[in-house]
Amino acid sequence: YYAEMTLVPVLNYLDIVGTVKRHLLGPRARNQVDMDFYFKGSAFYLADLYTGMSKVVFLCFWYASIIPAVYFLTAATLMVHYISYKFAILRSYRAGPKLGAELAIFGRVYIFPLAVFFLFMQADYNWSSFPFDNVCETNSTKVTDSYIGSHNLQYEYRDKDGGETNFLDNIKYPVEISEGDSYFKFCNQDMYNHSPKVFPAFPFFQDDESKWMSDDQAVFSWVFSILVIVVLTLVVNSILVRRLGASILSYFKASYKPQAITINQRFSEQSEISAYVPMKCDPSFLFPLLLCDISDIDTELIGWEDARNKYDSHNLSTDVIDEMKEDNEDAKCYCILKHFPPKKND
Structure with a gap:
C-alpha cells in the first residue's frame, strides 16, 4: 500500500518521459514537425487505471478479514490515485480514445462482484483456519515424567531425498514443562489445503481427532460459509443469468430500448x-x-x-x-x- 500511495503519484506528477521530451528534446528539435511530436504528451490508457484500481481492491478484500485496517489504507490509496491521475490526465497525458462507459460497466458488472465474493470466501477460510499454528490440544492432561523439566529445542529439517537431519540454525530455545501441563499434537488447520478439498469451510470438515475450533469460532465459521453460498448465488445470477441470459434471449426476442428522447435540435445545428x-x-x-x-x-x-x-x-x-x-x-x-x-x- 505504501508503494501504491507513493510510486504511482510520483510517476504521474513527474511524468519523466514527457518532461524530458518537452524540456530537453523539444526545444532542441531540428524542425517544427519533430518539435510537435515531442509536445504530444505521454500516452494514457484507461485500462491501466482500472487494472491498478482493481488490484488495490482485490488486495484489500484478500486481507480485510484478518487486517481490518486495510480498508482505510485502500481508501487513502484510491484517493491518492484519483488526485494524481486527474492531474496527469488534465496536464500531462495526451487525449485518449473515446471509449464511453463500457469499461466502467464491465468492471461494475463482472470485476467488483467477483471481488466481493472473494472477500467473503477469504473471510470464511481465515476464520475457519484460525489460529494458524497447527497445534491441537489432546484429551490427556498428564505429562509423562520424562518430559518434566527444562529442555533446549532446535529447529531441524530433513532433505526431500531422505538424507540426514540438519539443524536450521544454531539457536537453542529453552522450554519449561511442568507437571499438569496438557499434551498437544500437530493438526492441519489449513482449510485451503485440506484433503479432500472443501468449499465452503464448514466446521464439520474438521477431523474428528483434531478439532481446534472453539464454540464461538464454529458459529462464525457457519455464518461465513452460508454467506459464501449466498454471495456466490447472487454473483452467478448477476453475471450468467442476467448478462449472458439477456444476450442469448436477444437472438430470439427484440430487446432494444431507446435511451434518448426526441428533441427539436438538428445535427447540422450543433457545431461542437x-x-x-x-x-x-x-x-x-x-x-x-x-x-x-x-x-x-x-x-x-x-x-x-x-x-x-x-x-x-x-x-x-x-x-x-x-x-x-x-x-x-x-x-x-x-x-x-x-x-x-x-x-x-x-
Whole structure:
C-alpha cells in the first residue's frame, strides 16, 4: 500500500518521459514537425487505471478479514490515485480514445462482484483456519515424567531425498514443562489445503481427532460459509443469468430500448459535434490519417484541423484516387463519405 500511495503519484506528477521530451528534446528539435511530436504528451490508457484500481481492491478484500485496517489504507490509496491521475490526465497525458462507459460497466458488472465474493470466501477460510499454528490440544492432561523439566529445542529439517537431519540454525530455545501441563499434537488447520478439498469451510470438515475450533469460532465459521453460498448465488445470477441470459434471449426476442428522447435540435445545428470519419492514428504522424474521400463533406465535421497543411496531406485516399480514371480499382478500398446538409428553407 505504501508503494501504491507513493510510486504511482510520483510517476504521474513527474511524468519523466514527457518532461524530458518537452524540456530537453523539444526545444532542441531540428524542425517544427519533430518539435510537435515531442509536445504530444505521454500516452494514457484507461485500462491501466482500472487494472491498478482493481488490484488495490482485490488486495484489500484478500486481507480485510484478518487486517481490518486495510480498508482505510485502500481508501487513502484510491484517493491518492484519483488526485494524481486527474492531474496527469488534465496536464500531462495526451487525449485518449473515446471509449464511453463500457469499461466502467464491465468492471461494475463482472470485476467488483467477483471481488466481493472473494472477500467473503477469504473471510470464511481465515476464520475457519484460525489460529494458524497447527497445534491441537489432546484429551490427556498428564505429562509423562520424562518430559518434566527444562529442555533446549532446535529447529531441524530433513532433505526431500531422505538424507540426514540438519539443524536450521544454531539457536537453542529453552522450554519449561511442568507437571499438569496438557499434551498437544500437530493438526492441519489449513482449510485451503485440506484433503479432500472443501468449499465452503464448514466446521464439520474438521477431523474428528483434531478439532481446534472453539464454540464461538464454529458459529462464525457457519455464518461465513452460508454467506459464501449466498454471495456466490447472487454473483452467478448477476453475471450468467442476467448478462449472458439477456444476450442469448436477444437472438430470439427484440430487446432494444431507446435511451434518448426526441428533441427539436438538428445535427447540422450543433457545431461542437463531429461526424464519424474513418481515420487511423499512427504514432509516426502528428495527425490521424484519413481513410476516405472528404470532398463531399464539410471539413468541420472531421473534428480536428492542421493549421499548417491541408487535409489532403493527411488523406491516404488522395494517393490512389485518380479522377481521370473511372476504373481505378484501388480507390474502392476506401470508404465513401457523403454529407447531405438540410437546405436553409427546410
